Amino acid sequence: MGRFSFSKSDTTELPKAYDPQEVEARWYARWMERNYFRAEATSDKPSFCIVLPPPNVTGSLHLGHALTATIQDILIRWKRMNGFNALWVPGTDHAGIATQMVVERELKEKEKKSRHDLGREKFLERVWEWKNKYGNRIREQHKVLGASLDWSRERFTMDPGVSAAVREVFVRLYEEGLIYRAQKLINWCPSCHTALSDLEVEHEEKQGSLWHIQYPVKGSDRKLTVATTRPETMLGDTAVAIHPEDERYKGLAGQSVVLPLTGREIPIIADAELVDPAFGTGVVKVTPAHDFNDYQTGLRHHLPMLNVLDEAARVNAEGGAYAGLDRYAARKKILEDLTAQGLLEKEEPHKLSVGGCQRCATVVEPRLSPQWFVKIEPLARPAIEAVEQGRTKLIPESWTNTYFHWMRNIHDWTISRQLWWGHQIPAWYCADCSPRLEATGGIDYSRAEPNVSRTPPEKCSRCGGSRLEQDPDVLDTWFSSGLWPFSTLGWPEQTPELKTFYPNSVMETGHDILFFWVARMMMFGLHFMKDVPFRTVYLHAMVRDEKGEKMSKTKGNVIDPLDIVLGAPAEQLNKNLRNKFPQGMPPHGADALRFTLASLTQQGRDIKLSLDRVAGYKAFANKLWNASRFALMNLGDFTLDDRSIKERELTLADRWILSRLQRATVETRNALEAYNFGEAASTLYQFLWAEFCDWYIELAKSSLYGEDARARDNTRAVLVFCLDRILRLLHPFMPFITEEIWQKLPMSRPADSIMISPFPEPDASLEDAAAEAEMGPVIAAIEGLRNIRGESNLPPSARITAYVQSPDARTRELLERWRGYLMPLAGLGELRVTAPGPKPALSAAFVGPRMEVFVPLAGLIDVDAERERLRKEITRSEQEVGGIKRKLDNPNFVAKAPPDVVEKDRARVEELEARISKLRDNLNRLAPEAATREVIKAEAGTVEAEVVETEDDDEDVHEIGGVEAEEEQAPEKPERKGGIAKGAVKTQAAPKARATSAKAPVEKAAAAKKAPARKAAPAKKAPAKKAAPASKAPAKKAVPVKKAAPTSKAPVKKTPAKKAPGKKAAAKKAPAKAKVPARSPAKAKVKPAARKAPARKKPSASRVAKARR
């Protein structure tokens, strides 16, 4: 496509805060209009295809769906930007039981009717109406999330095309003998009145009882005691079993017992498989029609199978006196009767696992009935092999074993359901030649032979009769979804789509449907397409609430993803959320939700979604917005041309950020390639915030605001270049905000939307190790200075002077050259870079790599805090060096560890020791005794401040007191020693000379101003402001004008009064004080404890360390 050049009108200034609502609504519509989601079967680009796991049509998206949509959209957008013909197929599932139940419930509530009252045809019309009414909701929700689905290919599992595929598969499997009909014991839901597959039964451990019941042996006085958890099934007993080797019951096999209550006579059989002599009494009642074990036993021994329950699990006519009773009522009655007859020996507590219906939780009843089955083993075998051979790969890999285990122990699949909503089974029974039921005269389906056919047959293949009735049952929902990877592409027609997009590239879904769905797709895909349905299966975790609990309506902890995105009034929220958001949930935007979900993605575990996290990523979006806003505000009429960025003459910061960008690009791509969405997200988060915003933008200001027009334009170019790349890297995660900003960048665009422009390629030539190395000292110096400032609680407005001494000419040259970075970022008023020499007296010091940085204390640094800081640094370094030395002292280590590791440690020791000695040195110079005797000579221009000999110059001390404001400290100053405040005092050695010196006044101003502004009095700092400036700091330009307050020192005087407002004097000081005394002891304690802390633990330092790496 052509290039779309930037036009000025596009660059409206960005609003100050990002408003996702407005932006998101706008872009989705535009993408749709322009057909960007459409993938063509005829494209010559490599194809990449994902089919969306079809949600239930009548449902509504939950967070699990949002996770699915997010991950898949990331993959699709990423691939699309990488030049793939990326197809993402949307669709919905008819979800048999679930949907039918919903409609039935409504019918009952609104019209007090059952589906039988309506009849099949009418009822199905209702369901379709329902589907048409609610079926669009899913689509709209996906749009809100930004999912780039190809809506032109949307499918529904009961569409004519997909239905034809279902019939085709059924008929072919039947013809191949892989689908059969049989009367077998299956799982039956007495409430839904349908058969269920094994998977649809959920087992739960429950506390039940084991009842011991006596069965009189026929023709003797002996009684056999059986143990059972389900006494009601005794009505259907057709034998009693003992273990053949059991001495206790020797000789009984072959005799019979009289079944209590019914008087029926049943045989005693010996069966080693069923009976475990050690369990219970060693005698088992056998009920083949109501228990899977007994069923097998019944087959082995050719026992009669006596069904005593009806479809609702009530006792049927076979139950004699108990007929009509519900199974549990029957149990109760039976136990009572047994007790009355003295046959109930005892009842003991017993834990057992009970199977419940997945849909309605009703306890499932094994039931003998005619059903359709898929003979699964022949289909499972190739599906196992495909994974064994790696033709399909599961991610995380740990699922592979689970998959194998299940597939190797798989049972035939019960596919018929006694429902109305679904694919009616394409089998017809002949009314002329089928066997009839005696009772009703209807066709006896358990014995009838079906005519299986793709279309309704004209006549019966057996007798030629034409009165054919279709099998009333429908297929398991998963039968049709199992075909999804090819049925959506037009199969059984040989469409171009099928050719282009099968096998699909990735199947992305929750691990909870590995068996339900993924395994079935594998089997069907391999069988009918002769190839795996997809190359990769990515299984994501389950989304839980922030406490790790499953979200469910009954728990009331469900969070609707759309509420997170769009916000919601309080009354619409669940109770937890309502507590958290009494005013209603604020909108977070789809981008923030998506980024959150992507970040939380990690292998094989539950995802606990916390809204605080979402809020954090909303802030991230805002950060991106504002960084862009900053750029746009500072671009002037600049437009980035197509010339390579490297041809420009770049500053250190420019080169550095480009190098970092290159690394972030590689890392992001690698992470995505490996499906590490969380890592990709975190890489981008860190890069944008901690490197681009925290460092680059700040550094760039020096050239952006500078005089040099060329440098300014070059930095503008780098800004735009970086933003462009960042936005593209981020686009798959945050499609909306990235598009919105990208459209405003002044540059020529490769396409008119970011979503179809190329994903950033790594460009090794941008990597610039030299630039990263050069940034090292700059960053180190800035961080060291900030640390000093921070520990003394200096306000940002206070300018300080820094003396940097480095033995290394290169370092000195660098710092000198890039002083434009150091000064603003470290808040310097003045910077002197020299070779090592005399150190400024009474100064705070930072020992960095190949450099020492000094900040004269003159009036603003808290000496006590500074000492503390140094001690801390020393301790840390000592601890680290101690550990390493211990290692080096071990001859084995030196002998066996790789030489580079040893070398590294040696170097580290050297470095640390040098550092420690410098730190000690600096600490000593701050020793209270020393301090009293030092005088700062470093006045105004005298860079080379000298350590002044010990002259007792108390002036500073006095000054201190005199230094106004500063302090209310006075009162709390702990003891003084030799006139020097020893406690945490903002001391300042302020020789009178200082007054004339450059900085001093400034700091004073700052200090003064700060005092009043104490946060203690949150609201009004207004007055404070005024008061502040005053002091002797008249002219200093260093003082921002605005701050420089009016005139007189009068205000200053006032300052003392400050305690009144409750500023620090009152509020903060007090606590501080308390802290101080406590501090020492505590400190002592802390110190030892702190031993493990390595020197560079400060986050920023490590961040940068990383950055430098």
Added chain:
RNA sequence: GGGCGGAUAGCUCAGCGGUAGAGCGUCGCCCUUACAAGGCGAGGGUCACAGGUUCAAUCCCUGUUCCGCCCACCA
């Protein structure tokens, strides 16, 4: 009864042989002209417990204890 995960900072989680990282929360200073949904600084961890392998273990092996999940026709 099998199998699979997990146990790391107050919380949620990364890291997975060379003595620990993020986000949120906490504490301190700041409304500094991109952003207070913000900036700067700080504090916070015997990496569940016990053995073993190794020069070196949060990381590998074994066992234990707790959590969680899956599978299983345990009368």
